[in-house]
Amino acid sequence: MTKKTRLNQTDWLLAGFAALAEDGPEALKAEPLARRLGTTKGSFYWHFADVPAYHAAMLDLWAEQATSHIPAALEAEPTPVAKLRRLSQIIATHRSESLGGVKLDAAIRAWSRANPVVAERLASVDGQRLGFLETLLNETGITNPEWARIIYAADIGMEDLSARDSNDNTSAMGSLVDLVLALR
Known part of the structure; x- marks a missing residue:
């Protein structure tokens, strides 16, 4: 059994930039980003209080x-x-x-x-x-x-x-x- 690499805040931000460029701002929500990264929304909320906080960190x-x-x-x-x-x-x-x-x-x-x-x-x-x-x-x-x-x-x-x-x-x-x- 291999241990899954833990995502950090930068991983989420870079995934958001890719999602923004490829799919537009509608892709900048916890669930689509979690799917993109192959993880759960819980990981997103571990790093960001909410979606607006995530957007602020991206900006x-x-x-x-x-x-x-x-x-x-x-x-x-x-x-x-x-x-x-x-x-x-x-x-x-x-x-x-x-x-x-x-x-x-x-x-x-x-x-x-x-x-x-x-x-x-x-x-x-x-x-x-x-x-x-x-x-x-x-x-x-x-x-x-x-x-x-x-x-x-x-x-x-x-x-x-x-x-x-x-x-x-x-x-x-x-x-x-x-x-x-x-x-x-």
Whole structure:
């Protein structure tokens, strides 16, 4: 008789990210997740007080992963222009990276359309990312805040295109930033 591996909180969160990306937010309930993991709902409730607490833990992990690495990555760059170029690459690369093997930004955006709590967290992450862009644009002499929105919106749209054609957006984001820098 083999002993079953005990699931931890991270196992549940990663299963939730996969379920969200594959089946949408309706799959983020204790019973479907337990079936996905081949266990009981009791294991779910051992780690999370309820489904809203589970959703909050998912959003916490996603938000942390989506923004925490940016300041350290920019610190190594010598100039505001280099930092801006690096940030555009981070943003483009982040969307093609995953959490637990699952690309999440598009799934989080879709979930946010029907869930105000998710929408609020997404707005917070978007605000942080836009803040990084606005700061760096200002440091390069570009003070119109609309450019940050244009760059960020272009990235969101490129992510959607990549979901269909699997193209890497890193070069396209770099070209857009270079174009914006040429306008200053």
